Amino acid sequence: MLGEFEYLMITAAAGLGDQAYGAAIREEIERTTGRKCSIGALYTTIERLEKKGLLTTWMGEATAERGGRAKRMVRVTPKGVKAAKDFYDVVIRVSRGASWVANRTGSTS
Amino acid sequence: MTTISWSFVEVAARLLEGDDREAVLGDLLETGEIGLRGLFDVFGLAVRRQLALWKDWRPWLASCGMALPGSLLLMGFSLSVSQTYQRLIHPTIFKATGLTVGPGFTLLLCNVFLLIAWSWTGGFVMGSISRRTVRVSAVLSFLPCMFCLARFRVESLSRFCLLLFLLPAIWGVCRGLQIAQIKLRSALILAAGITLLTIPTWMSKGSWIPNWALSWPAWYLVAMAWKGEALKERERWRTN
Numbered sequence: 001m002l003g004e005f006e007y008l009m010i011t012a013a014a015g016l017g018d019q020a021y022g023a024a025i026r027e028e029i030e031r032t033t034g035r036k037c038s039i040g041a042l043y044t045t046i047e048r049l050e051k052k053g054l055l056t057t058w059m060g061e062a063t064a065e066r067g068g069r070a071k072r073m074v075r076v077t078p079k080g081v082k083a084a085k086d087f088y089d090v091v092i093r094v095s096r097g098a099s100w101v102a103n104r105t106g107s108t109s
Numbered sequence: 110m111t112t113i114s115w116s117f118v119e120v121a122a123r124l125l126e127g128d129d130r131e132a133v134l135g136d137l138l139e140t141g142e143i144g145l146r147g148l149f150d151v152f153g154l155a156v157r158r159q160l161a162l163w164k165d166w167r168p169w170l171a172s173c174g175m176a177l178p179g180s181l182l183l184m185g186f187s188l189s190v191s192q193t194y195q196r197l198i199h200p201t202i203f204k205a206t207g208l209t210v211g212p213g214f215t216l217l218l219c220n221v222f223l224l225i226a227w228s229w230t231g232g233f234v235m236g237s238i239s240r241r242t243v244r245v246s247a248v249l250s251f252l253p254c255m256f257c258l259a260r261f262r263v264e265s266l267s268r269f270c271l272l273l274f275l276l277p278a279i280w281g282v283c284r285g286l287q288i289a290q291i292k293l294r295s296a297l298i299l300a301a302g303i304t305l306l307t308i309p310t311w312m313s314k315g316s317w318i319p320n321w322a323l324s325w326p327a328w329y330l331v332a333m334a335w336k337g338e339a340l341k342e343r344e345r346w347r348t349n
Contacts, residue, residue: 023136039133040153044161059128062135069135072128 002054002087008033009045010054010084014076021060021071022046046074054080115143124155126241159242168242171235172249175326179231180250182319183274184257186227190220191270216309223306225277227323230299232278234326236285243286250278293334300327 002010012028013020022042029037049055060073076084095101118137122130133154137147162168197213235246254272261268291299303324310316 022132023139026136027140038153039136039150040157043129043133043154044157047161059131063139065139066135067138069131069138070128071135072132 001090002083005041005045006049006054007084007087009042009049010076010080013055013074014081014084020074020076022074023071025074043072046072049080052079053077054083111143114145114148118143118147118151121148121151121155125151125158129154129158159245162239162242165239167239168245171239171242172246175231175235175238176246176250177253178322179235179326180274180278181253181257182323183224183228183231183278184254184271185319186220186224186323187271187273188263188266190217190224190273191266193217193220195265219306219309223303224274226299226303226306226327228274228277229281229284230303230326230330231323232281232283233285233291234281234329235278236282237289238285240286243282247282290333290337291330293331293338296327296330296334300324300331303327 008029009025012025012032016024016028022039025046026037026039026042029035029042046055046057050057054077056075056077058073060071062068062070119134122134125133133151137143137150142150193213194217197217235250236243239246254275257271258268261271263270290296304327307320307324310320
């Protein structure tokens with residue numbers, strides 16, 4: 001099963017689609033979680049997920065704003081999509097009945 | 110100030126490998142993190158990358174199984190060869206008899222060959238077994254050298270006699286970094302040669318431990334070359 005940060009990474013990359021690369025994924029994670037994401041954590045997780053076959057990466061285009069340096073592009077594989085969906089299902093299942101979930105849905109169960 | 114801090118980041122990024130360096134420096138420029146945080150980020154990634162390598166057994170074998178004990182033993186053997194040389198090849202011998210040398214000359218020659226072969230194979234294995242941690246292995250092999258050089262107290266010999274093994278070892282490391290393995294035939298000749306040259310020391314008690322500690326890299330090369338040949342053979346069968 002995925003770890004929390006791995007799930008965030010896959011979800012952010014999937015959301016960014018063709019624009020998923022190191023800096024964009026990092027910005028997305030920091031924006032949505034409100035937490036700092038170090039480059040070390042980002043790239044070691046990308047490599048780990050790639051080894052597991054959940055992501056594929058390749059060196060993309062270089063842009064002027066990057067000082068002519070290439071981007072490391074990221075794409076989520078079908079196996080990665082399944083792993084993220086499994087993780088999400090588990091979170092939903094395990095959260096049923098939790099007070100914060102009940103409050104959010106308005107249920108009193 | 111910004112230029113200076115970016116220069117530090119670029120220097121630190123040399124710890125990373127090509128694609129990593131390219132992507133990370135680009136990301137930092139794009140997000141404008143070119144100060145201290147960028148520097149910490151680069152160091153953080155370099156440390157994580159290095160630590161990840163040590164989850165495997167190869168870096169441990171290269172550093173703790175080869176570099177550290179190997180350099181200690183080879184320093185001892187370098188000293189022994191130097192002392193034998195000093196004892197046998199005295200200048201007066203040449204003065205009196207021209208090319209006539211002492212009876213132990215063959216032994217000295219064997220020991221010189223053995224020193225070169227042990228150093229080269231040790232260096233080769235150190236370089237080829239774990240290329241990305243070779244810097245750590247190099248530091249681990251230099252530490253005992255520095256310690257022994259500082260405490261060397263033999264008046265008749267230069268302290269650099271301890272480092273006779275260094276040149277062939279560095280040559281071996283360089284070759285190990287260039288090519289992952291040598292041919293089976295060459296590996297077998299090397300291993301058999303080393304084993305034959307150690308025969309004279311088999312009679313002396315306690316010498317088998319340093320002998321095998323320095324000889325295993327040669328037989329490791331044989332095993333790796335044999336494995337490589339077997340894989341090639343299997344591949345050939347599959348394609349035919």
